[in-house]
Amino acid sequence: xxxxxxxxxxxxxxxxxxxxxxxxxxxxxxxxxxxxxxxxxxxxxxxxxxxxxxxxxxxxxxxxxxxxxxxxxxxxxxxxxxxxxxxxxxxxxxxxxxxxxxxxxxxxxxxxxxxxxxxxxxxxxxxxxxxxxxxxxxxxxxxxxxxxxxxxxxxxxxxxxxxxxxxxxxxxxxxxxxxxxxxxxxxxxxxxxxxxxxxxxxxxxxxxxxxxxxxxxxxxxxxxxxxxxxxxxxxxxxxxxxxxxxxxxxxxxxxxxxxxxxxxxxxxxxxxxxxxxxxxxxxxxxxxxxxxxxxx
Amino acid sequence: xxxxxxxxxxxxxxxxxxxxxxxxxxxxxxxxxxxxxxxxxxxxxxxxxxxxxxxxxxxxxxxxxxxxxxxxxxxxxxxxxxxxxxxxxxxxxxxxxxxxxxxxxxxxxxxxxxxxxxxxxxxxxxxxxxxxxxxxxxxxxxxxxxxxxxxxxxxxxxxxxxxxxxxxxxxxxxxxxxxxxxxxxxxxxxxxxxxxxxxxxxxxxxxxxxxxxxxxxxxxxxxxxxxxxxxxxxxxxxxxxxxxxxxxxxxxxxxxxxxxxxxxxxxxxxxxxxxxxxxxxxxxxxxxxxxxxxxxxxxxxxxxxxxxxxxxxxxxxxxxxxxxxxx
Amino acid sequence: xxxxxxxxxxxxxxxxxxxxxxxxxxxxxxxxxxxxxxxxxxxxxxxxxxxxxxxxxxxxxxxxxxxxxxxxxxxxxxxxxxxxxxxxxxxxxxxxxxxxxxxxxxxxxxxxxxxxxxxxxxxxxxxxxxxxxxxxxxxxxxxxxxxxxxxxxxxxxxxxxxxxxxxxxxxxxxxxxxxxxxxxxxxxxxxxxxxxxxxxxxxxxxxxxxxxxxxxxxxxxxxxxxxxxxxxxxxxxxxxxxxxxxxxxxxxxxxxxxxxxxxxxxxxxxxxxxxxxxxxxxxxxxxxxxxxxxxxxxxxxxxxxxxxxxxxxxxxxxxxxxxxx
Numbered sequence: 001x002x003x004x005x006x007x008x009x010x011x012x013x014x015x016x017x018x019x020x021x022x023x024x025x026x027x028x029x030x031x032x033x034x035x036x037x038x039x040x041x042x043x044x045x046x047x048x049x050x051x052x053x054x055x056x057x058x059x060x061x062x063x064x065x066x067x068x069x070x071x072x073x074x075x076x077x078x079x080x081x082x083x084x085x086x087x088x089x090x091x092x093x094x095x096x097x098x099x100x101x102x103x104x105x106x107x108x109x110x111x112x113x114x115x116x117x118x119x120x121x122x123x124x125x126x127x128x129x130x131x132x133x134x135x136x137x138x139x140x141x142x143x144x145x146x147x148x149x150x151x152x153x154x155x156x157x158x159x160x161x162x163x164x165x166x167x168x169x170x171x172x173x174x175x176x177x178x179x180x181x182x183x184x185x186x187x188x189x190x191x192x193x194x195x196x197x198x199x200x201x202x203x204x205x206x207x208x209x210x211x212x213x214x215x216x217x218x219x220x221x222x223x224x225x226x227x228x229x230x231x232x233x234x235x236x237x238x239x240x241x242x243x244x245x246x247x248x249x250x251x252x253x254x255x256x257x258x259x260x261x262x263x264x265x266x267x268x269x270x271x272x273x274x275x276x277x278x279x280x281x282x283x284x285x286x287x288x289x290x291x292x293x294x295x296x
Numbered sequence: 297x298x299x300x301x302x303x304x305x306x307x308x309x310x311x312x313x314x315x316x317x318x319x320x321x322x323x324x325x326x327x328x329x330x331x332x333x334x335x336x337x338x339x340x341x342x343x344x345x346x347x348x349x350x351x352x353x354x355x356x357x358x359x360x361x362x363x364x365x366x367x368x369x370x371x372x373x374x375x376x377x378x379x380x381x382x383x384x385x386x387x388x389x390x391x392x393x394x395x396x397x398x399x400x401x402x403x404x405x406x407x408x409x410x411x412x413x414x415x416x417x418x419x420x421x422x423x424x425x426x427x428x429x430x431x432x433x434x435x436x437x438x439x440x441x442x443x444x445x446x447x448x449x450x451x452x453x454x455x456x457x458x459x460x461x462x463x464x465x466x467x468x469x470x471x472x473x474x475x476x477x478x479x480x481x482x483x484x485x486x487x488x489x490x491x492x493x494x495x496x497x498x499x500x501x502x503x504x505x506x507x508x509x510x511x512x513x514x515x516x517x518x519x520x521x522x523x524x525x526x527x528x529x530x531x532x533x534x535x536x537x538x539x540x541x542x543x544x545x546x547x548x549x550x551x552x553x554x555x556x557x558x559x560x561x562x563x564x565x566x567x568x569x570x571x572x573x574x575x576x577x578x579x580x581x582x583x584x585x586x587x588x589x590x591x592x593x594x595x596x597x598x599x600x601x602x603x604x605x606x607x608x609x610x611x612x613x614x615x616x617x618x619x620x621x622x623x
Numbered sequence: 624x625x626x627x628x629x630x631x632x633x634x635x636x637x638x639x640x641x642x643x644x645x646x647x648x649x650x651x652x653x654x655x656x657x658x659x660x661x662x663x664x665x666x667x668x669x670x671x672x673x674x675x676x677x678x679x680x681x682x683x684x685x686x687x688x689x690x691x692x693x694x695x696x697x698x699x700x701x702x703x704x705x706x707x708x709x710x711x712x713x714x715x716x717x718x719x720x721x722x723x724x725x726x727x728x729x730x731x732x733x734x735x736x737x738x739x740x741x742x743x744x745x746x747x748x749x750x751x752x753x754x755x756x757x758x759x760x761x762x763x764x765x766x767x768x769x770x771x772x773x774x775x776x777x778x779x780x781x782x783x784x785x786x787x788x789x790x791x792x793x794x795x796x797x798x799x800x801x802x803x804x805x806x807x808x809x810x811x812x813x814x815x816x817x818x819x820x821x822x823x824x825x826x827x828x829x830x831x832x833x834x835x836x837x838x839x840x841x842x843x844x845x846x847x848x849x850x851x852x853x854x855x856x857x858x859x860x861x862x863x864x865x866x867x868x869x870x871x872x873x874x875x876x877x878x879x880x881x882x883x884x885x886x887x888x889x890x891x892x893x894x895x896x897x898x899x900x901x902x903x904x905x906x907x908x909x910x911x912x913x914x915x916x917x918x919x920x921x922x923x924x925x926x927x928x929x930x931x932x933x934x935x936x937x938x939x940x941x942x943x944x945x946x947x948x
Contacts, residue, residue, distance in 0.1 A: 023756070135638065138927065140879035142886070143919060150904045150912055151649040227765045231886055234767045235901050250768065254890075257775055258786060266775075269768045280763040352848055386850030393848075398841035403863045412859075413849040464849065 017289045027281025034275045038097045041090040063263065077263040079252055085263060089271045091244035097275065099156070099239075100226040103163030104218060110164070111171025112214070118172070119179030129172065136169045141228055149237045156243055159232065163225050174217045178210040212290050219283030223276045230272055246272045299370045300327040301504040302351070302472055307364035307374070309343075309350045316577040320346040320359065322528040325602070328472070328504045328521075333495075335519030335536060336508045337551070341572050343528040344508045345394075348474045350374075351506075352391055353381040369471065387417040390465035392494075394477040396457035400449035406460060407445040413467050432463035436493050455486035459493065466497055472504045479514065491518055512555050516540055521608075524548050527573055527583040534609030544609075544616040546588045582614070590615045631931055635924040642920040643694065646913055647687050694917065700910030704903070709910035713896055713918055719789060720895030722800055723887065724880045726815035731822035732873065739830025740865070744857070746835070754827060761824025766883065770817040770890035777813060785810050787892035814891040818884060822876055829872060833865030867934070874930035878923040 019025060037044060063077050076085035118129040136144065148162040232238030233247025241248065246268045253264025309321040321343045328334045338344045349355050351366055353376070366374040368389065373381065385391075393399040400409060410429035414420060420428075426445070433441035436459040449457060458478055465473050475494065479487040495518060498505045507518060515522055515536060522539050524532040524547065532545040543549040553566035570587035582588075585595040592615050600612040693700070702709050738754050745751040778786035790810030793803035800807070837843065838861070846856050885897035892898070896915060903911040 135641070138638075138875075139920075139923065140882045142879075143882040143916075146882075146885065146900065146904070147646070147649060147916060150907075223763065227763075230765050231767055234765075235886065235889055237901065237904055247767075250771065254771065257771065258779060260779065262775060262779075265771055269771065272768065273764060276765070277760065277763045280759055284759055354844060354847055382850050382852065384850065385848055391845075391848040393841060393845055395841060399845040401842040401846070401860050401864070403867070404860070412851060412855065416849065416851045416855065461845075 018285065021285050024281055024285030027278045027285070030274060030278035031282060034093060034278060035097065037090055038094040041094040044090060063261075076267045079249070079264045080256070085249075085267050088244060088249050089246070089268050092246035092249055092268060093271060093275065095156075095239070095244050096226050096229060096246050096272070099160055099163065099229050100222050103160045103167060103225055104222045106160075107164045107167035107221075108171050108214075108218060111168035112175050114168070115172035115175035116179055116210075119176045126176075130176070133169045133172050137173065141166045141224070142231070145228055145232055146237070149232060154237070154240045156239060159229060159238055162232075163229060166228065167221050167225060170217060170221055171214070174213055175210050178213050182210060216283055216287040216290060219279055219286065223279040223283065226272070226279075227276055300367070301330050301332075301369060302506070303327040303365075303367040304347075304351070305365040305367065307347065307350060307366060308362045309346050309355055309359060310362045311359040313358055313576075318359075318575045319528050319578060320575060321350060323364070324523075324525070324528075324530050325364075326523050326530060326533060328506055330471075330504060331498065331502045332521065333498065333505045333507060333519045335515035335522040336506055336525060337510065337512060337515055337522060338525035339510055339572055341527075341575070342525040343575075344525050345476050347525070348391065348476045348506065348508050351474060352385055352389060353378075354391075383417070386413050386464075386470075387468045388470050389472045389474065390468070390470040392458075392461050392465050392473065392475040392478045395481055396454050396461055397449075397481075399461055400457060402449055404448075405445070406447055406449065406452075410445070410460075410464055410467065413464050417468055428467060429463075432467050433460070435466070435497065436460075436463045437489070438463070455482055455490065458482060458486075458490055462490070462494060462497075466501075466503075469501060470503060472506070473498065474506045474508070476508045477510070478507075480509065480511070487514070512540070512551060524551070527578075528575055529583070529612060531584070531613070532609075532611040535607065538607065538609060542620045544605075544611045544619070545613050546590050546615075546617060547584050548611075549617055582612075590617070628932070631928055635928055638924055639920060643691065643917060644687070646916045646920075647690055700913070702903075702908055702911050704906060704908045704911070709914035710918075712911060713899065713914050716894060716896045716899050717918075718800065719893060720881060720884050720888070720897060723811070723814055723818060723884050723893060723895060724877065726811060727818035727822065727880055728873065728877055730815060730819035731826050734819075735823045735826025736830050736866075736869065739827035740834050740857070740861070742827060743831040743834025743838070746831070755831065758824040758827040761820050761827075764820070766817060766821060767886045767890055769820055770814070770887055773813050773817055774890070784813050787890075789894055814887045814893050817890070818880060818887045821883070822873065822880060825876070826869060826873065829869050830865055833868055834861060837861055837864045871930060871934050874933060875927060878919075878926045881922060882919060 018028075074084050074086070076089070078084055079088070114129055118126045144166050145162050148165060149158070152158040152162065229238055230245070230247035230250070233245040234251040236251065238247055239245040249268040250265045250272070253261070253266075253268070256262075256264050304327065305325050307321055307324045308319070311318040311320055324343075324347060326334065326336075336344045336347065346355065346359070350361055351368075353361075353373070355361065361374050364374060365372045368384070373384065400406075407426060407429055410432065411422065411425040414425040414428055415422075430441045430445060433444060438444055438456060438459055444452075449460075452460065458481075461478070465475075473494075478494075479490050482490065491514065494505065497503065507515065509515060519536045521534065522532075522536045523530050524539070524545065526547050532539060532543065532548045539548065540552060543552055547568070550566065550568040554568060568587055573583050573586075580599050581597055582591070582595045582600050585591045588595065594614045598614075600614050602610050602612055603616070604610045698708065698710070700709050701707060702712050705712050739758075742751045742754040742758075746755075774786045777784045788810060789807065791804040791806040793800055793807070843856060843860060846860050851860075882897075884893075884895055885901060887893065888895045888897035889901055896918075899911065900915045902908075903915070
C-alpha cells in the first residue's frame with residue numbers, strides 16, 4: 001500500500017472527514033455524474049444537435065415529451081430550429097466543462113508558477129508580480145472578460161484565453177500566501193542547506209505542502225469559470241453560435257419564455273445550475289474542513 | 297450565624313465532548329463570608345477557572361453544571377434561569393478575567409464599556425453613569441480619568457487595562473467578586489499594585505473576594521482562607537496560615553515546597569514528579585496517586601472522601617501528612 | 624492622515640493611467656476599425672479618406688497622446704452608432720445603472736447582515752442551516768439564469784411584476800430616478816434583487832463567519848459577565864465588530880456590482896450603461912467601449928479610495944496607527 005493509502009495518512013483522514021457531510025457527498029456524486037455525461041455525450045445523446053442534417057425544422061418548438069416526425073420522443077422538447085434540448089444539454093455540458101477545465105488547468109499552471117516564484121524569491125520579483133495580481137484582482141472578472149472579448153473577438157480558443165487571464169491571478173495569490181507561510185518553516189531551510197537547486201526546492205518541497213488550500217480555490221474557480229463562460233455566451237460575446245453552449249441555448253430560449261415556451265431556457269439552465277452547485281458544494285465543504293481557524 | 301455570601305456545595309461541572317466526559321469540577325464545596333478573601337489555588341487544568349465560571353453561569357457548551365448547589369446569599373443559583381443570572385452578573389456578583397487584552401472590546405470606547413455595565417442594571421442618566429465611571433477609574437488609580445474615558449482599549453497598557461477591568465467590576469458595588477488570575481499576565485511590580493487596589497476596595501466595601509491563581513505567594517499575602525484544587529477536586533481547605541504552615545495533603549505540601557523563595561539558597565528545588573492527569577473519563581481512585589510519594593494501595597482503588605478537622609480545615613486524603621502543630 | 628490620503632491618490636492615479644493605456648491599445652490597436660464603417664465595396668481612396676478622417680493613419684503613440692489629451696478635456700470621441708460624444712451617451716445612461724446598483728447594494732446589506740447574524744448565532748437550527756444552504760445557491764447560480772427565473776415566476780406565471788424596462792421615472796436634479804414612483808419601483812424590484820443575489824449571499828456568509836469568530840472571543844464572555852442583555856451584546860458588541868470586515872468587502876464589491884449590472888440590464892432590458900456596452904461590443908463602437916471602460920475604471924479607483932478612508936474611520940486601531948506614523 002502506498003503511503004497515501006495508509007489508514008491514518010492525511011489524505012485518508014481528509015476523505016473520512018469529507019464523508020461526514022451528506023450534502024457534500026451528494027455534491028461530489030452530482031459532479032461525477034455531470035462529468036460522465038459530458039465525456040460520453042456523443043455516445044449518450046439521442047441526436048447530434050449541431051449536425052444540420054439531423055435536424056428537421058418541422059420538429060421545432062415541440063413541448064417536452066412530444067414525438068418527432070419519425071417517432072423519436074423529445075424528452076425535453078426542442079428549440080426553434082428543431083434541436084433536441086436533451087442532446088443540446090449534453091453537448092453543452094461537454095463544452096462548458098471542457099472550457100472550464102482547460103482554462104483552469106492552464107491558469108493553475110501559470111498562476112501557481114508565478115505565485116511560487118514570487119513567494120520563494122521575494123523582494124522585487126515578489127513586489128512586481130503581486131502588484132500585477134492586485135491590479136487585476138481589483139477589477140471584477142466580468143469586466144476583465146468583457147474587455148478581453150471586445151479585443152479578441154469570438155471563438156472557442158479566445159474564450160479559453162480570456163478565462164485563463166481572468167483566473168490566473170487567484171491561483172497566484174493563494175499559492176503565494178501559502179508558500180510564504182511554508183517558506184518560513186524549517187524544512188525549507190533544511191533543503192536549502194543541502195544545497196538543492198532553487199527550482200528543486202520550489203517544486204519538490206514547497207509545492208506539495210501548498211496543495212490543500214489550492215484544492216479549495218480550484219473548485220471555486222472552476223465553478224466560477226463555467227458560470228462566466230455561460231454568462232458571456234448568453235450575452236452574445238462568448239462562444240460563437242456554431243459551438244454548443246448552455247449559455248447560448250438559454251439565450252436562444254429567452255424570447256420564447258414570455259410566451260410560455262419555458263423549456264428551451266429552463267432545462268439547459270437547470271443543467272448548468274446542477275453542475276455549478278455540485279462543484280461549489282464540494283469546494284465549500286473542503287474549505288470548511290481544511291480551515292485551520294475553525295478547527296475546534 | 298449570618299449566611300455565607302457564597303456557599304458552593306458539591307458542585308459538579310462536566311464537559312460532554314466527542315471523546316468522552318471531562319469532569320472539570322467534581323464535587324467541590326467551599327464558602328466565602330462577607331469581607332473574606334478566599335484563594336482558589338491550583339495548576340492549569342485543575343478546574344479553578346471553570347469553578348469561577350460556574351458560579352456566574354458562564355460555562356459554555358459542551359460543559360454544564362451537572363450537580364450540586366451554588367448558594368448566593370442563601371439562594372441556589374446553580375440552575376437559575378438566564379434572566380435572573382443576568383440581573384446578578386455585574387451587579388451583585390462581578391468577575392475579573394485573566395487576559396486584559398482580550399476582555400475589552402477593541403472597537404468600543406472605555407466609557408461605553410463602563411457605562412453600559414451601570415445602565416444594564418440601573419435607570420440612571422447617561423451623565424450620572426459617566427460620572428460614576430470616572431470615579432471608578434480614579435479609585436483604581438488611573439490618572440486623568442476624565443480624558444482616559446474617551447480612549448480605546450488598545451491605547452492602554454496591560455496593567456491599565458486590568459485596572460479598567462477592576463473598575464468595571466466594582467461599579468455596582470457587588471457583594472462578591474471572582475477574580476480569575478487577574479495578575480498572571482502582568483509584570484511583578486504591577487501585580488502588587490493591582491493586588492493592593494483590589495484588597496483595599498474589598499476591605500472598604502465588605503466585598504467578598506474569590507481569588508483564583510496558581511501563584512501561592514500571592515495567596516499567602518492576600519487571602520484569609522485557601523482552597524487547593526487538583527484535577528477538579530478540592531484536596532485541601534482551611535485558613536491560609538494554617539494550611540501553608542501545616543499542609544496535610546501531599547499535593548499541597550509539594551506545591552509549597554516547589555515555590556523557589558521557600559527554599560534555602562543552594563538546595564535543589566523540590567518538584568512534584570509526573571504530570572497533571574487527563575480528566576477524560578476518569579474512574580475511581582485518587583487522581584494524585586501516581587505522583588504521590590505517600591500513596592497507599594487504597595489510594596489507587598478508592599476515591600478519598602472529605603476529612604474535616606477542627607477550625608474549618610478539611611482535606612481529601614487516605615494518608616495525610618502528619619500534623620505539625622498540635623491538636 | 625494626510626500622508627495616507629496623498630499616497631492613495633498617487634496610487635489611484637497610476638492605476639488609472641495604466642488602465643487607459645491598456646484600454647487604448649486593446650481597443651484601437653487591435654483590428655482595423657475602419658472595416659466596419661466602410662462598405663466592403665469601397666475602394667482604396669475612400670478607405671484612405673476615412674482612415675485619415677478618423678486619425679487612424681498616425682503612429683500609435685501619437686494617437687495615444689491625442690487620445691489622452693482629449694480624454695482629460697472630456698472628449699472621448701464620438702460614438703459611431705449614436706453620432707454623439709461618447710461621454711454624453713454614457714452619462715445619459717449612468718443614473719439608471721447607478722440606481723440599480725445602489726438599490727441592489729441596499730438589499731444586500733439590509734437583508735444580508737441580519738440573516739447572516741442569525742445564521743451565525745443559531746447555526747444548529749433548521750432555519751440557520753437553510754440560510755447557509757441558500758447562500759451557497761445564491762452565489763453559485765449564474766445571475767442571468769436567476770433573472771430569467773425571476774421573470775418567469777413573477778412576470779409570466781404570477782403576473783405580479785413587469786418583465787422588463789424601467790417604468791415611470793421622476794426627474795430630480797436633471798436626472799431620472801425610478802424609485803420615486805410606484806410604477807418605477809415595481810420595475811426596479813426584480814432587477815435589483817437579481818443583481819443583489821450574489822452580494823446577498825456573500826454578505827450572509829461574511830456576517831455568519833464574523834459572528835462565529837467573534838462569539839468565542841473573551842470580550843463577549845466579559846460582556847455577559849457584566850450582566851448585559853443579549854440584545855445589547857449582539858446589537859452593539861457583536862455588530863460593530865463584524866461590520867468592519869463586512870463593509871470593507873461590500874464597499875469594494877460596489878464597483879463589481881456596477882460592472883455586473885451588464886448582465887441584469889440585458890436580461891431585464893434596463894436602459895443603463897451595461898446594456899449599452901454589450902450592444903457596443905457587438906457592433907464594435909469603439910469610442911463607447913473605451914469611454915465605458917475608462918469611466919468604470921475611474922469609478923473603481925474612486926470607490927476603493929473611499930472605502931480605504933472609511934475603513935480607517937470605522938476601525939479605531941487603523942486610524943490611530945496612521946496618526947502616529
